[in-house]
């Protein structure tokens with residue numbers, strides 16, 4: 001009997017800006033919970049109270065970076081699926097970018113935000129998958145991928161990635 005895995009939905013959003021002609025992306029240092037100690041985009045679990053996945057992405061961005069973003073300004077850029085050896089559930093991560101926001105990103109309980117130029121992304125302090133797809137995302141491409149991680153979460157043993165023009 002094939003048992004369908006339990007799928008949990010998450011968001012992951014990247015705030016982009018043009019800083020006097022230099023493109024920058026906002027990353028946050030995760031202070032606690034899953035992925036603590038790593039730089040990442042902003043996001044979390046889609047909750048039953050979120051009307052749409054875009055609304056969930058905006059809510060998480062607002063909570064974690066203390067900015068104001070509307071769900072309607074979230075641009076969906078693709079999907080990443082993560083599995084972990086020994087964990088029965090599959091993470092389905094909806095990836096977004098956003099350019100329109102108000103407020104100044106500030107440190108929250110969960111994240112310490114910082115702007116990075118595209119040539120200074122701290123891949124060594126990010127999830128192992130990020131360097132495979134984040135460059136394409138920052139070039140404006142759409143991404144669909146799956147990464148199957150070892151139980152210790154430090155590396156993956158298999159992956160597929162499909163990059164398409166937006």
Ligand code: 6OG
Pocket residue numbers: 010011012013033034035040041042043044045082091093127128129130149
């Ligand atoms: P909370 O536990 O904070 O949601 N996430 C990942 N992001 C990247 N770049 N790579 C991974 O490789 C990830 N696994 C999970 C999704 C977790 C947040 O972390 C992201 C969510 O934004 C395995 O509620």
